[in-house]
Amino acid sequence: MAQYQITFMPENRAIEIEAGTSLLKAASKAEIYIKSGCGGAGTCGACKVTVVSGEVETTGTGNLNPDQIAHGVRLACQSFVQGDLTVEVPPESRLQEHQVLMGDVKKGILQESTNDILDKYGHKPLANKIRVQLPEPTLTDNASDWARLSVELKRNLPYEKNIEIPLSVLRDLPEILRQANWDVSLTLTDLDDKYTITRIEPGNEQPPYGLAIDIGTTTVVVYLVNLKTGAIEDKQGTYNKQAKFGDDVISRIVYAVETPDSMQEIHQAVIDTINELTDKLLARQNLIQADLTAAVVAANTTMTQLFLGINPRYLRLEPYIPTVSLTPSVPARELGLHILPEALVHSYPSVASYVGGDIVSGALITDMANKEEVTLFIDIGTNGEIVLGNQDWLVSCACSAGPCFEGGGINFGMRAMSGAIERVEIDPETLDVNLTVVGRILPVGICGSGLVDCLAKMRKAGIIDRAGNFQLERSSYSARLRQTPDDKEFVLAWAHQAGGDKDIVITENDVKNLIRAKGAIYAGIRSLLQMVAMDIDLIDRIDIAGGFGNYLNVPDSVQIGLLPDLPAEKYEFIGNSSVKGACLALLSQKAWREAADLARKITYVELSIGTTFMDEFVSALFLPHTDLSLFPTVEG
């Protein structure tokens, strides 16, 4: 095949690539990551690039207008290399390093609220290290190396359980025993009915470490946990390398089921992501792979199956059946993780295809299953997952909110990274705007929390009515409210105030999308309440997790009818509860056992059965709701 040179700007980074490769793939090879919401189908328009010189074969132009096309703008996924090229990748088409939500844990033992949890479950980690001094063998004391070691271990270990040794460790045993002069340190996985020896090394007092891994559809976060002290020593997050196969779980599944190769490729992408993070943590903390003696993964059901290399095909075909909910623990070598090869990798059990291990992990952190009071736990992302209940009963559901709250499907939507508008104030008289921007730089777009704010403030200022229709008659007060050939829009920032060359606006269509998203979440909450025939004000506590939840403004959320109209003191933001639950499991065998019980205890409610959800959804497509009695503190 002919090879051509592609130069990506403004990096001026050149690579050689085969004729016929898509620009999306070529960029990925150059380590320039381009957004791909639709997984390369040519429909989302997120992967715009400009061909500065050279020719490409274009198979589709999606929503590009003739003017853009004339100026060399192309969809990277629909453009194929035919010769040497120079390609400009604009900032808005890039996946960027951003504030990955890693929770607000500090160096030290978890954060206060989860510290209580660890106290409750007890610090007894999934892997331990023990040092033993063996008597040297003689002609008369001639037991095998392994028998000698077992006897000494049984004397030193607190519980009478079987002790197993994998073949790979057994193969190292004779040399290390003798090199170390029979003084050795052993790493053991301590689980259920047996100990497993995963590492043998010359005697030392180094602690064992573990990894708590949160695999999000968008981002992956890894915490490095000292299993002896319980301290979180370090953390690292980045984009999930699977992003190039599509933005959401459905496009990932579509890609995975194409061929056995694509399944392998998407599985490897998440392994590579975790390994890249792990390598950084190891280098920074001056540790080696073998020091990482256990890992716990929390992720949604699709991410968990892709991580384990289990085809997710049936997750999206009715009746939506996962292959496994109580996932087996597997040695790291079977997955190729950069940790101790025999270390066990545990994945949080899921409830159903769309209520995954991340939610079970979060629910464990809330401790809702052990309280008399009723907790509502919401994880808001592309999907909104909701768990409701107490020590006696637990129900859950998942509702598709769409990508709005993560910046998708909104003209100037973006993730909560530098340049994102996160707070909006609107003067009800002048319609003047006051913005708070992440990183305190010029705004380039608006993130989920900014959108919630914006919606609430636009309603308060009378810019939109309860159904989200723009009130153009108010445009006499301000040039910000205007009609364009395509839509109605409100200007949040003028081009000269913004980091780009265009006015940052929110359109009527954006507003309608947002209302559908908030309506889905609220309808999910109401459907669960109906399921258990419970009034909303009997909820004692609301725990909100997720990338979105961390920055959310409660009064505004109530104002638009996203969250129930309950006193602010009932709300708590618990950050990335998924990774926190993974830390907890690493540090407490009891917590890990309870995770399995919890997954079994939570009843899944399939919202697509019956009409309850649809009825609730339609009722929720107003600001705040058609039934104003549900929002007594909100003016109708």
Add this chain to the structure above:
Amino acid sequence: MAQYQITFMPENRAIEIEAGTSLLKAASKAEIYIKSGCGGAGTCGACKVTVVSGEVETTGTGNLNPDQIAHGVRLACQSFVQGDLTVEVPPESRLQEHQVLMGDVKKGILQESTNDILDKYGHKPLANKIRVQLPEPTLTDNASDWARLSVELKRNLPYEKNIEIPLSVLRDLPEILRQANWDVSLTLTDLDDKYTITRIEPGNEQPPYGLAIDIGTTTVVVYLVNLKTGAIEDKQGTYNKQAKFGDDVISRIVYAVETPDSMQEIHQAVIDTINELTDKLLARQNLIQADLTAAVVAANTTMTQLFLGINPRYLRLEPYIPTVSLTPSVPARELGLHILPEALVHSYPSVASYVGGDIVSGALITDMANKEEVTLFIDIGTNGEIVLGNQDWLVSCACSAGPCFEGGGINFGMRAMSGAIERVEIDPETLDVNLTVVGRILPVGICGSGLVDCLAKMRKAGIIDRAGNFQLERSSYSARLRQTPDDKEFVLAWAHQAGGDKDIVITENDVKNLIRAKGAIYAGIRSLLQMVAMDIDLIDRIDIAGGFGNYLNVPDSVQIGLLPDLPAEKYEFIGNSSVKGACLALLSQKAWREAADLARKITYVELSIGTTFMDEFVSALFLPHTDLSLFPTVEG
């Protein structure tokens, strides 16, 4: 590297080989297997070949005489390819397909004596197959595939144990369930505290099979066992491909510890041997690898460690410590065996470095650990392993008999294959000889049972005295007894009656070697008896196993003082008890559990400690013994 063509005769088989390769290796590549007693050290002289045309680089000529060298005879291990060659490989230098001792089991359930054993332990195999029909999932009955299967299995399985599923099987689960319309057959390993699902396939009634594997230092035997019926369906034996690295365990260990590569090579050689046998059995029985759902290996400690890829270095360094006695069971994929990848491979536990799993397997077959009467169990090969005891106590030892009984260290010694003299009659008057030859062809050498016969008959005919000295004065009766420049010798077959071009003789030196060999075995027996302060005639039963034991003549063995002078009815030949024990374990979980207990129960006596063995050995260097009171039925 330059490539040359080597043609091996009389096969006329040509291969291309790199310059510098030894003829030993080149022959092996051409699938012509040459003896190599010393593992290529150039000392044993077993690998003689004749270079018919072409030149080789010769680094050593060992015990070749100038005449041989002038006629092109070379040691294959010391000759290296330098150009195109034609090489003749004589029959006496070849490892040949021979009567591999596979036990006298017939198609059907074991043989009668072990059938009793199976009845006793109960037929409950290490792997089972079960067929289940699952209810199809729906939106309301939406448990995961694995949860659905577990529920149904728990309902169908007899014991309440954990059910585990390896990741590789889990990955197959969703597709097979749906292809099979939810009617599936599952193969389970049923062991100790859990079931493990090792295979899932569309519903069928095919039985599961297992492999019983006896890894001898010289030969490897594999039985194919129907785990459902208990029938032995087929069997296959061949040389251990490790033979090219040396004849005995010591030369194998020496080779293995040279480099990590040599360890890997010798490990792979036995895996390849087993796979070759397995492939033949599968082809003949029209089965596939996945039908083989369990394997049990019985082997001496060195063979077991090499099989598992555990370096045997410390087995031959004082104080002779094995890495492991109670070996872990490992999935077949970790060893690369040609059976179901997740099938567990179990290796019989050993007692000590020189009393291995083959002896534990044999001892289990004798049932000696459950009887009130005292059994002496002897496995005679290059090493003689001995177990003595009953239900209350068991002691064991190993004594190095040397390779005599397997044809080594004797001028015309050979294994019990076609052309081997296996019975010898000598007329006490005329010294005329009457021979029985394996395969009823012309004799080419003499095997172990022939040697025992020969020694007894030479003593009876007065050809040798009690110390093994030749009585040349008897040469007046026959030209067969003669003095040569090198030694004294007795002609068993004249050249014109033999398959070669030389007289087949037994020399005084041969006789001395034989006496040392039989002396070692008898001294081992006596040492054990002394250990437990027991008189020899309190032994109730003597079970003899091994390649040698199968063809042994008891009266002759007693005559030369190899075996104790006890009534013939106390003796039983149990054949290849090692492979029989492997079959038993496959078919009975209880037997397999008892094997571990048995290995622990047997006390190992290290004969190199103290002077007992040496004193006994010296006393046993007479025919039958210095202490004639031990052999009342034998004339002194």
